Amino acid sequence: xxxxxxxxxxxxxxxxxxxxxxxxxxxxxxxxxxxxxxxxxxxxxxxxxxxxxxxxxxxxxxxxxxxxxxxxxxxxxxxxxxxxxxxxxxxxxxxxxxxxxxxxxxxxxxxxxxxxxxxxxxxxxxxxxxxxxxxxxxxxxxxxxxxxxxxxxxxxxxxxxxxxxxxxxxxxxxxxxxxxxxxxxxxxxxxxxxxxxxxxxxxxxxxxxxxxxxxxxxxxxxxxxxxxxxxxxxxxxxxxxxxxxxxxxxxxxxxxxxxxxxxxxxxxxxxxxxxxxxxxxxxxxxxxxxxxxxxxxxxxxxxxxxxxxxxxxxxxxxxxxxxxxxxxxxxxxxxxxxxxxxxxxxxxxxxxxxxxxxxxxxxxxxxxxxxxxxxxxxxxxxxxx
Amino acid sequence: xxxxxxxxxxxxxxxxxxxxxxxxxxxxxxxxxxxxxxxxxxxxxxxxxxxxxxxxxxxxxxxxxxxxxxxxxxxxxxxxxxxxxxxxxxxxxxxxxxxxxx
Numbered sequence: 001x002x003x004x005x006x007x008x009x010x011x012x013x014x015x016x017x018x019x020x021x022x023x024x025x026x027x028x029x030x031x032x033x034x035x036x037x038x039x040x041x042x043x044x045x046x047x048x049x050x051x052x053x054x055x056x057x058x059x060x061x062x063x064x065x066x067x068x069x070x071x072x073x074x075x076x077x078x079x080x081x082x083x084x085x086x087x088x089x090x091x092x093x094x095x096x097x098x099x100x101x102x103x104x105x106x107x108x109x110x111x112x113x114x115x116x117x118x119x120x121x122x123x124x125x126x127x128x129x130x131x132x133x134x135x136x137x138x139x140x141x142x143x144x145x146x147x148x149x150x151x152x153x154x155x156x157x158x159x160x161x162x163x164x165x166x167x168x169x170x171x172x173x174x175x176x177x178x179x180x181x182x183x184x185x186x187x188x189x190x191x192x193x194x195x196x197x198x199x200x201x202x203x204x205x206x207x208x209x210x211x212x213x214x215x216x217x218x219x220x221x222x223x224x225x226x227x228x229x230x231x232x233x234x235x236x237x238x239x240x241x242x243x244x245x246x247x248x249x250x251x252x253x254x255x256x257x258x259x260x261x262x263x264x265x266x267x268x269x270x271x272x273x274x275x276x277x278x279x280x281x282x283x284x285x286x287x288x289x290x291x292x293x294x295x296x297x298x299x300x301x302x303x304x305x306x307x308x309x310x311x312x313x314x315x316x317x318x319x320x321x322x323x324x325x326x327x328x329x330x331x332x333x334x335x336x337x338x339x340x341x342x343x344x345x346x347x348x349x350x351x352x353x354x355x356x357x358x359x360x361x362x363x364x365x366x367x368x369x370x371x372x373x374x375x376x377x378x379x380x381x382x383x384x385x
Numbered sequence: 386x387x388x389x390x391x392x393x394x395x396x397x398x399x400x401x402x403x404x405x406x407x408x409x410x411x412x413x414x415x416x417x418x419x420x421x422x423x424x425x426x427x428x429x430x431x432x433x434x435x436x437x438x439x440x441x442x443x444x445x446x447x448x449x450x451x452x453x454x455x456x457x458x459x460x461x462x463x464x465x466x467x468x469x470x471x472x473x474x475x476x477x478x479x480x481x482x483x484x485x486x487x
Contacts, residue, residue, distance in 0.1 A: 036454070043458040092421075254425035304451065317451050318427035326458060329430075333423065 003356050004234040006264060008309055009369045010297035018281035020294075022367025024060050029290045031269060031366065032280055035301035035321070038293045041272065041280065043326040048272035048291060050328060051076040057271040059292055059366075065166040068173070071212035073220070077327060079201075084331070086198045086205075087213070090191065091138075091331045094338040099137060106133045107342050111350050111382075119357060119381040127229040128154055130339075131222065138335050139191045139217070141179075148175070149218075154226060176214045180207050191217070221332045224266035227362075227374035228340060231264045235311065236347060237354035237380060242313060247348035252314040257340045262320035263311050265296035268364060268371055270324065295321045296371060352385040387474050391435075392484045393418045408483070409433040409470035419485035426470035431455045433469040434462075434486035441481050445472055461486050 013020045014033035022029050032038050041048050054069040055062030072083040093099050110130045132146040183192035195210040236243045269292040274285045299320045300308040323330035359378040364371045386402040403411040412420035421432035437445050442465050452471050456462050
């Protein structure tokens with residue numbers, strides 16, 4: 001298998017029974033593995049809710065380290081829709097030309113620097129800075145803020161030895177509290193200020209609600225975007241002919257982005273809490289117990305995707321769930337798609353070849369399943385054109 | 386050139402012309418409200434849902450299997466629902482009228 005390949009650990013369980021089981025801090029999870037079940041249960045918010053105790057639908061559960069409800073992520077319809085509607089237009093800004101030009105400037109500079117360095121550790125020296133700088137555009141905050149975010153390291157919540165490091169989470173929460181306070185005293189045109197001026201349920205959003213949106217924006221788009229960038233570059237290292245093809249056929253870049261999201265599935269799964277006794281794949285699910293929607297498994301379901309373990313750059317029909325599905329589908333998807341599109345176009349333009357010099361895979365452990373989601377570290381060498 | 390008319394949720398009727406590509410792409414190029422085409426046309430986002438005027442449904446035909454699966458969980462689905470990214474523009478669609486789904 002090539003270095004950049006990501007195996008599908010769920011295939012057997014998906015075919016045999018359709019679900020897997022794992023424990024997480026004594027709050028077990030039934031993982032749904034089939035495309036159809038994942039979509040069906042993602043849509044069925046009445047039976048599988050998001051509005052449980054804050055942190056509980058995240059796996060591993062963040063209940064012990066977080067009281068703030070992430071918004072609109074940890075709400076159910078109809079309230080969910082009211083909050084989400086406040087944010088849709090803001091999170092669509094990445095389709096504007098002006099936004100894309102700024103993003104392209106950032107990505108150009110990142111790639112120029114990588115070419116100058118030659119050999120670099122991709123995550124710390126490329127993907128993390130790129131993700132952080134791009135986030136200043138999404139939040140409409142000064143570019144210099146990204147220095148702070150870069151200094152936090154790759155995981156907002158997770159340290160090397162402890163998956164749920166509350167001291168690390170507090171760095172983010174305290175930072176956000178501070179920014180909200182600043183925006184409230186001196187409103188500007190950043191996301192904090194826009195949210196503070198917004199109304200839902202007939203009143204202004206509270207600072208706690210604004211904090212809930214901001215935590216989601218920071219946490220949801222960090223590891224995921226970093227992994228998507230890193231995995232895409234690792235893929236091009238192993239497949240120089242693909243980079244050459246995208247140089248010749250830039251019109252398929254959009255399809256390639258969707259295919260990378262399907263194949264890499266930067267977020268493995270997301271939980272829901274059952275509101276009643278029910279069943280999935282003929283397996284009993286008790287009220288107040290957890291299921292998860294395993295996007296990564298659904299995206300390799302051979303009943304939907306032909307040759308699911310292959311990257312087909314111009315896959316024409318690609319109903320992947322890499323950005324989730326239904327009401328809660330990723331609000332940051334427009335931003336993420338633009339980052340990847342511009343990244344690929346710029347790599348194709350400027351880079352001749354990429355060589356993987358050394359790497360350590362990041363393997364997640366979910367009960368019986370071990371899944372590669374990206375790399376703990378990966379040293380690569382860029383060769384310019 | 387093929388003329389296609391979109392009726393948006395605020396009852397505005399907009400007729401545009403195209404000769405190739407998908408109906409979704411044509412709508413996005415002309416900024417038709419309610420057609421986002423987030424995924425670029427690979428049938429994964431369902432943000433290009435339209436209702437085909439009954440008289441034209443024979444010309445567009447039924448949704449494919451994967452497309453039907455996507456529509457299954459959409460609100461406001463009708464028997465004339467299609468994802469416009471899966472409608473290729475050709476001469477036979479000239480005069481097509483589509484109502485953008487809410």
